[in-house]
Amino acid sequence: MTDHAHDHGSVPQSLAEFWDDRYAGDGPIWSGRVNATLADVVTGLQPGRALDLGSGEGGDVIWLAQHGWRATGLDVSTVAVGRAARAAADAGIDPESARFHVQDLSTWHPDETYDLVCASFFHSPVDFPRTDVLRAAAAAVVPGGHLLVISHAAFPPWSDAQAHADHADHRLLSPDEERAELDLDPSEWTTVIAETRQRDATGPDGQQAVLDDGVLLMRRT
Ligand SMILES: C[S@@+](CC[C@H](N)C(=O)[O-])C[C@H]1O[C@@H](n2cnc3c(N)ncnc32)[C@H](O)[C@@H]1O
Numbered sequence: 001m002t003d004h005a006h007d008h009g010s011v012p013q014s015l016a017e018f019w020d021d022r023y024a025g026d027g028p029i030w031s032g033r034v035n036a037t038l039a040d041v042v043t044g045l046q047p048g049r050a051l052d053l054g055s056g057e058g059g060d061v062i063w064l065a066q067h068g069w070r071a072t073g074l075d076v077s078t079v080a081v082g083r084a085a086r087a088a089a090d091a092g093i094d095p096e097s098a099r100f101h102v103q104d105l106s107t108w109h110p111d112e113t114y115d116l117v118c119a120s121f122f123h124s125p126v127d128f129p130r131t132d133v134l135r136a137a138a139a140a141v142v143p144g145g146h147l148l149v150i151s152h153a154a155f156p157p158w159s160d161a162q163a164h165a166d167h168a169d170h171r172l173l174s175p176d177e178e179r180a181e182l183d184l185d186p187s188e189w190t191t192v193i194a195e196t197r198q199r200d201a202t203g204p205d206g207q208q209a210v211l212d213d214g215v216l217l218m219r220r221t
Pocket residue numbers: 001015019030035053054055056057059074075076077080103104105106119120121122123124128
């Protein structure tokens with residue numbers, strides 16, 4: 001994922017406005033490729049129904065569909081959802097295998113169940129109840145299914161860390177802190193992975209850095 005710099009000084013009021021504005025340019029803002037850690041972790045799982053929270057431009061959903069999953073991506077940005085759907089069509093994916101819907105997850109109640117719920121870099125400078133969303137999504141995981149949360153464990157050096165820090169719900173959590181916040185019933189959930197992984201990344205102006213990603217994989221028993 002490429003994290004382009006943006007101006008937090010002009011953050012619009014609403015979450016949807018913020019993210020539509022963020023996606024407003026001509027071209028994609030992310031790489032379009034699957035997040036490498038998601039591909040690595042999910043490759044070990046039996047394909048089934050998957051849900052991607054904050055699916056952005058669809059790279060993860062498209063990869064899931066290409067690897068046997070029937071995947072749905074939800075995102076608050078109409079622009080991102082349109083771009084994701086076009087990318088899936090351009091990749092020749094069966095529309096039944098990669099579906100995208102506009103949804104503000106702050107007010108969402110799942111009405112389906114999933115073998116995998118994933119969230120990659122589900123962060124936002126505009127506050128939203130992230131942990132509540134993840135907990136609601138966890139409730140939609142079937143027994144034997146998984147919840148995978150991949151997150152920034154530290155801000156990229158090119159991001160506006162202070163602006164992020166000003167938003168209480170946007171603080172970054174280690175995988176162990178994430179697991180503690182989620183507070184899933186230990187009689188129902190087993191931790192499979194809770195670790196920080198490093199990866200090489202390129203910033204918006206070509207800067208090279210090693211980034212820390214938090215990886216939390218929980219299995220519902
Ligand atoms: C940092 S981007 C990550 C996008 C994608 N998962 C990826 O890894 O490239 C965060 C995404 O979450 C979405 N988002 C943030 N808050 C949301 C909410 N409350 N409901 C739905 N989508 C949300 C944004 O529109 C954005 O696409």
